[in-house]
Every structure is written in structure tokens, then in C-alpha cells.
Amino acid sequence: MGSLSIWHWIVVIAVVLLLFGRGKISDLMGDVAQGIKSFKKGLQDDEKTAEKSEPVKSIDHTSTPGATNRTDVGSKAV
Structure with a gap:
């Protein structure tokens, strides 16, 4: 009773x-396959855009050795 025969x-x-019906099942399976393909394509597109993105640039706030420090920037010369 517990087993299922052929x-x-x-x-x-x-x-x-x-x-x-036979047509609806094949249409359903085709739609599932198309959904899986578009999902995989979307994942590949995301990976490609992530690889093409530029690296993050940071600003170095330390002064360079050859730079001069100006102290009279805000004063007016008369």
C-alpha cells in the first residue's frame, strides 16, 4: 500500500x-526555460558592469614637499 507502482x-x-493538455505543459516548460536563461543573462551582465567600473579614487590630503604654505591668503595688501 505504501509503494507506487508503474x-x-x-x-x-x-x-x-x-x-x-499537451500544449499547455510544453508552453509552461518553455516559459520556465526562458525565465532561467534571462536570469542567467542578467547575472552575467551584472558581473560585466562590475568589472568595467573604475576604481575608487581618493584624495591625498598630505602636503607635498615642494609646496609653499601661503599665510597671507586672507589679508588685503594696502
């Missing part, structure tokens, strides 16, 4: 085919 599977498959 006849049980044949009856289940026949009922599914009668309910949904």
Missing part, C-alpha cells in the same frame, strides 16, 4: 495530460 504513475500522468 500503473499509479501512468494514471497520474494521464490525468495531468487530460487536465492541462
Whole structure:
């Protein structure tokens, strides 16, 4: 009683085919396959854009040895 024989599977498959029809099942499987392909393509596009992005640039706030410090920037000469 606990095991399913080949006849049980044949009856289940026949009922599914009668309910949904052969065309609907193949259309459904085609839609699933197309969804998986577009998902994989989206993942590949994300990886390509991540590789092409420029590295983050930072500003160095330390003064260079040859730079002169101006102290009279805010004063007015008369």
C-alpha cells in the first residue's frame, strides 16, 4: 500500500495530460526555460558592469614637499 507502482504513475500522468493538455505543459516548460536563461543573462551582465567600473579614487590630503604654505591668503595688501 505504501509503494507506487508503474500503473499509479501512468494514471497520474494521464490525468495531468487530460487536465492541462499537451500544449499547455510544453508552453509552461518553455516559459520556465526562458525565465532561467534571462536570469542567467542578467547575472552575467551584472558581473560585466562590475568589472568595467573604475576604481575608487581618493584624495591625498598630505602636503607635498615642494609646496609653499601661503599665510597671507586672507589679508588685503594696502
